[in-house]
Amino acid sequence: MKKLNNSGFSMVQIMMAAGMMGLLSLGVMKIMENQRKSANAIKSSAQAHSFYLEAKAYMARPGYCKKNFNGLKVGEGDEFVLEDILKSNGKTLYKKGQILNQSLRLTSISTANYEKDTEFSALMDLRFKLDKIGNSYGAKGYTRILKLNLTLDKDGAIKDCTTFGASSGAAFDGTPAANNIQEGLKDLHSGKKSAESEKVKSFLEKNAALKEMNKNIKTMNDMNKKMEEMFKD
Structure with a gap:
């Protein structure tokens, strides 16, 4: 005869119920973890896109792009790394290592693909590498690239610039x-x-x-x- 407790359940039934509860608890925890990772992935991707639009709008404003690249002379294929991006008043807009909205870290700012298309104009990429903070699904980070349209002086140095195809207004709508x-x-x-x-x-x-x-x-x-x-x- 099976030994019953005061409630009428055998020890085997109690052990089975405890095991099932443990499995259910693990399942709930796993579901919550998957939900958190998925939510973080959506959030970080949306914020990377929002950062791109924000950076493009800023660099299209008068004086912003010029403040960072005026007087720089670049050769075909030259690449260089920046520590920060400045506002037109000289204050810092973005800085390497900066945390963005608690979910992304700006790990690098660099330029690439300089290409002179006329005697007084050229194109160049401005690259932002954004790494995710915390656990989430998908890639570990994002690279967002702004195409810059450069105006050159007679010596080939950058005189002014703006984001390629940019309008003067902010692009958040x-x-x-x-x-x-x-x-x-x-x-x-x-x-x-x-x-x-x-x-x-x-x-x-x-x-x-x-x-x-x-x-x-x-x-x-x-x-x-x-x-x-x-x-x-």
Whole structure:
């Protein structure tokens, strides 16, 4: 005869129940970890895109690009590394090692692909390498490249420059601002409709990989809710 406890359960049943609870707990923890990594991947990708738009808008403003490259003489194929990017007033705009919105680190600023297209003009890439902070799915970081349109003087030195094809206005319309991305994601996943969640939703719709990640997060959220209901019972 099996030995029963005061509640009428055998020791084997209690051990099996404890084991199942342990497995369920591990499953919930794994789901939460996957959800966190997926959310971080979406957040960092959106913030890298937001940084690119911000940098492009700044470098298109009068005096910004010129402040950083005026008087520099570059040869075909020359590349060089910068410690920072300055505003037109000389103050620092971006600096190597800078933390951006708690999810990205600006690890390097450099130029590449200098190409003279006329006697008094040239093109050049301005590259920003952004590394993720914390665990997330996907690549460890991003490289964002601004195409610069350079004006040269008679000696071939850079006299002025701007981002290639840039307009004078800021280019943030239709994209989630970096400081609102986290709130937008929270609202989107909780089903709350807000200006931030609509912007994030619009951004995700344009990126198939991020859209799929967001779909997986929703599935995991639904599973979490079902598990919570089971434990309540």
